[in-house]
Amino acid sequence: MQRPNGVLQMHPSILFTALLSGPLLAAAPSAALAQHTAHQPAAPEWASPYAGMQGRDIKALSPQQIADLREGKGMALALAGELNGFPGPSHVLEMADALGLSAEQRATTQQLLEQMKTQARTLGAEVIAAEGRLDALFKERRVTRDNLMTATLQVANAQGRLRAAHLGYHLTMAELLTAGQIEIYNQLRGY
Structure with missing residues (x-):
């Protein structure tokens, strides 16, 4: 009511x-x-964020990381160069028109990109192999303090050479481009 x-x-x-x-x-x-x-x-009280990764072939590398290493992708390995005004060949080619690349610059950049990919694929395979050897030492319970140090240094060496290769191509690109082109590159990339 x-x-x-x-x-x-x-x-x-x-x-x-x-x-x-x-x-x-x-x-x-x-x-x-x-x-x-x-x-x-x-869910277990002490569940790790790594839970589920134990089934990976190489525990320290995701399937995506392995694919990227095999394809020669950058994987942010050259950020020290990229973010400090040293452009990478892949992005330079993407912005070739906006940067006003000459025909010679464009051809040289294309050649550098192909060389970088080839070298990165080879070095990426070395990283995968080194990580695989380290993983096997633990999986097969053959790890000792001595072979642990050797195996981790092999991984670090392979990773370092891969990173140096990527950064080296950024250095070469900075030598190929004019200061004005680098400035435009940085602006277009949001740096």
């Missing part, structure tokens, strides 16, 4: 029933959910 001022008036017994059953009805889905999830295994 509605009063003249627009407020609904309820019989006290109906109001009392509504007040009692409201929280019960609201709790019903929660109770059903709790009962359903009670049978689900809970």
Whole structure:
């Protein structure tokens, strides 16, 4: 029943029933959910963010990282150069028209990119192999303090040579471009 001022008036017994059953009805889905999830295994209290990675062929490398290494991708290895005004050949070719590359600059950059990819693929394969050897030492329970040091240094050496290769091509690009082209490159890249 509605009063003249627009407020609904309820019989006290109906109001009392509504007040009692409201929280019960609201709790019903929660109770059903709790009962359903009670049978689900809970995540272990000490679960690691690495859980699931134990099935990888090489534990320290994701399938995407392996693919990128095989393809000779940059993988942010040349950020020290890129973010300090030393453009990379791949991005220079993407922006060739905006940078006003001469025909000679464009041809040289294309050649540099192909050389970089070839070298990076070779060095990437070395990183994969070195990581695989390190992983095998642990997997096969053959790891010792001596071969651990040797294996980790081999990984570091392969990674370092790969990074140096990528950075070297950024250095070469900075020598090929004019200061004005580098300035435009940095602006277009948002640096």
